[in-house]
Amino acid sequence: MTAVDPASASAVDPVAPRATPAPGGGLPGLASLTARHPRVPAARLLAELVPPRHFAHESFETYLPDPDHPSQQGAVDRLREVAATLAPPARAGGSWWRRRAAAQAPAVYLDGGFGVGKTHLLASLAHAVGLERTTYGTFVELTHLVGALGFAATVDALGERRLLCIDEFELDDPGDTVMMSRLLRELADRGVAIAATSNTLPGSLGEGRFAAEDFLREIQALAARFEVLRIDGEDHRHRGATTSAAVLDAGAVRAVVAAHPDATLDDFDALLAHLSTVHPSRYGALLDGIDLVGLTGVHQVDRQDVALRLVVLVDRLYDRDVPVVLSGDGADLFTGEMLAGGYRKKYYRALSRWGALAAAGAQGDPDRDAQRA
Template sequence: MTSADPATAGVTATLPSLTARHPRVPAARLLAELVPPRHFAHESFDTYQPDPEHPAQQRALDRLREVAEELARPARGGGAWWRRRAAASVPAVYLDGGFGVGKTHLLASLAHAVGLQRTTYGTFVELTHLVGALGFAATVDALGERRLLCIDEFELDDPGDTVMMSRLLRELTDRGVAIAATSNTLPGSLGEGRFAAEDFLREIQALADRFEVLRIDGEDHRHRTVTTHAATLDADDVRAVVAARDDATLDDFDTLLGHLADVHPSRYGALLDGIDLVGLTGVHRVARQDVALRLVVLVDRLYDRDVPVALAGEATSDAAAGADLFTDEMLAGGYRKKYYRALSRLGALAAEGAELAAASR
């Protein structure tokens, strides 16, 4: 690991930084934060507009309304036999579709319809981190108190995590918790297509018979391509825009990556408390996969919280632009979906950061 950029040493000593933060997050907060992301905080079934040219969208909407109504009914009492029978019939739906057809919108709408006090909502990665922070048994007990578990961006790239998640779903459905899941997808321009329902059902084989697949066809309503080139700035511009704000942080890239290794990923959200702009200098290609995966998690938390990022490359203004942030081997390997998602999200956040820097000049 290289040392901090000497040009930023004096500034980083006087400006707030993420590396100075060591959040301690109680279990209650970890659970309370498992809600739909800010982008979908106010979405509902009524705000979802099905495309009449793709009737599957209306069918999925209608079915999820039915699921919400079913979960709104009070749970019946009774003995162990009745509880086992009720658990066997608990709804479990999988939203299968391409990028930009509204799967996350529908999932968040279902969570709002059932009620956030009765729903746990998180990405696959957030839930695996929750298990890591609380332990498996404690996670089952905590989530088992809810009526619904929503899993956005279900992933199959880590066999161990997939087995653990399959076991978690089995334990929760046995307790009568309904499940709704979407797949992790990327824009078709990457050639990734759709995360196939067949793959999902095969990997959760013990639960496959319980899941109802709702296929959602349609075009990408956002009509955007993946942004893999982040807008990079001069280091002085990054320092200036951070210094002009009281809700911003400035960090050397390598120093921050080292700090992330000492903070549990479940606390990366808390690391960003009160921060509305993150400045990074000395950004360069990440060579180690463990480091890169931690960076992906941080980018996801930045994106969930709509926090712009102002980036300065290590040597030239475009040294760390786009796909150069990860190695070719990473972008072709088993975690490529994570990396391309991070590049797309970081590109969008860096564009916002560049606009803020330009406005502050």
Template sequence: MTTADPVAPRARPDSLTARHPRVPASRLLAELVPPRHFARESFDTYEPDGAHPSQREALDRLREVAGALSGPTRSGGAWWRRRAAAQAPAVYLDGGFGVGKTHLLASLAHAVGTERTSYGTFVELTHLVGALGFAATVDALAAKRLVCIDEFELDDPGDTVMMSRLLRELTDRGVAIAATSNTLPESLGEGRFAAEDFLREIQALAARFEVLRIDGEDHRHRAVTTHAATLSAQDVRAVVTGRPGATLDDLDALLEHLATVHPSRYGALLDGIDLVGITGVHQVTAQDVALRLVVLVDRLYDRDVPVVLAAGSGAGATDGADLFTPDMLAGGYRKKYYRALSRLGALAGEGAALVGRD
């Protein structure tokens, strides 16, 4: 008679709080490419809505820009550099949520060539300046033909002034610029206000920018605020335990850890991670803490990493809909918070679908 082998215990999940990534400057620069979410997109995969001709017009114009930038570069003296700077395209994609601005921006980067393009969100580029210093960042980005800036933020005066200066330095060196931004949630469908704000904030450069208006409906038919699917703590632990590439953390411990990691390293914090479990979810009341959480959600979304969430049991516990306070959702950073809620909702939906599959 033989005795069956005992079932091996499932490996305890990893924890983000146990990670302390060290990121060299070369990696920060190498990661300035279109996110995984848009890695395979191109002009050919963008499908303009016939009801909104501006989508086709923007597509056609960006094809022209890509063609102009894809040719060989020339080197020369000061006269040639001034001529190149004057001719470098600068375009701003203006429109509401879900009309394909990021798709088109990533397509432009792919068409010009990722080796000749630096692509990052506004937040990623401000963090790059913080990590490398302003002069080193300018020198590194000036080596490219095109710099793409997604989600240009207009809510932080200091960062906006710094980014305006960065754009001026780059355009003076002949680097082409392409940028996007979103309207605030209460102004959906009124992208012209975002364009006016953008041009006002970069007034020294406004004459160089060509605004490409992109009208249309949100193709994802996504609510501005998405309720993140939440599970029981038991279900969250069950789905992450024994799953390769999964992590499990308590929200308070994770938020405390994020304060010790420079936001430019949040991407590295997720290296090799395919699923993130978070328990004890509750409303975040401190703005600096909330903004760090927003950056983490952005990096999770860029990498298509699903999350599984379990609400806490004490005061302030939430299903995700009330993750940020009403004052935050009405304040100057509200666009960031609405974006994070929407993205977290999408990632939590993917994570909840994993429950019961094992």
């Protein structure tokens, strides 16, 4: 993983003014993502590891368990207990106290199908413990944090918190899985509590979810510490994933962008090239102050490194509720080989989110609560 040099991690660059023609791949007269070169300090990377905007105000009280599935209420009750154990302040002390804290630190894995509220419960746990004492991020965000800060610095930073919440735990990259397993082990040894979920696509897409036994097998030495909370139930949104993206003509995309004071417009290829120059941990900062992203010339991506960077951008757009408006050839975004390969769950998740973001952009409605995946 690429480390961020200290000089470039000290500030966030100003973004290009809206009226200035954007260089690189931007289109004249409109703001452009390719004109942005965010430099993000380590403190900001850590400060942004909180529940995403969609779950910013959720709590155990706002989770409505299905009475037909008692495991949902059981999960709420157990997570309330976990939060209560983390309420007292951590004690400073010697090695004896650290060993005792490590032995007592809870570790829970929320195991369930799509749409049963695992992320809602994870965010509720984070809020109950307190965001000042919790690190909350997706598996991908945490691996990028290690890439930006380095492993030892990440352990030191996260080791100061009481709780680490990991949403969308992924097993598709052996190297990242081994690294994350080591990170969890070192944090657990410091007495940090851990809560994790997986968040894969519906079974209708042929992918389903990975089950608790897969998670426990991959984290190896930590498996005995984890308590599995099985959450049964139906997808509360009663829908399948949206994987098709609404495509407009280039003139319509430009008109939509021009009507939004905080929108950007870029050529797709130019944006993909620009992403290769920005560390993925900075993709969130790339979107600062943006409420809509327009892209022209969208086409199928046939290189895996480029596709994986695009997946990260889609995730950051989705986390921030930023719709997109697209023009292009309407082809599938990823190749059939990618959709059948080892990263297929990432790609299907991105397609689902891409479709929802594009539908919202085409409708001119940034509120996608009913479309969240």
